[in-house]
Amino acid sequence: MKDRFVANQNAHLEMVLQQMTERLLQATSRLMARQGRPPQCNYEKKQNVWSLATSRRHCVE
DSSP states (O other): OHHHHHHHHHHHHHHHHHHHHHHHHHHHHHHHHHTTOOOSSOHHHHHHHHHHHHHHHHHHO
């Protein structure tokens, strides 16, 4: 029972962290665009990297 709770907590925290990361990347891209500088990172690429990293971690566990 405790293991399931911990797994659920981890999944929830991972989702929250991913949402925060996405919001930060979006805000950074908007800010840089407003300042006339091209974004240094590709938002979609970061999303794919995040998905790949989390899916790999789930496979290992």
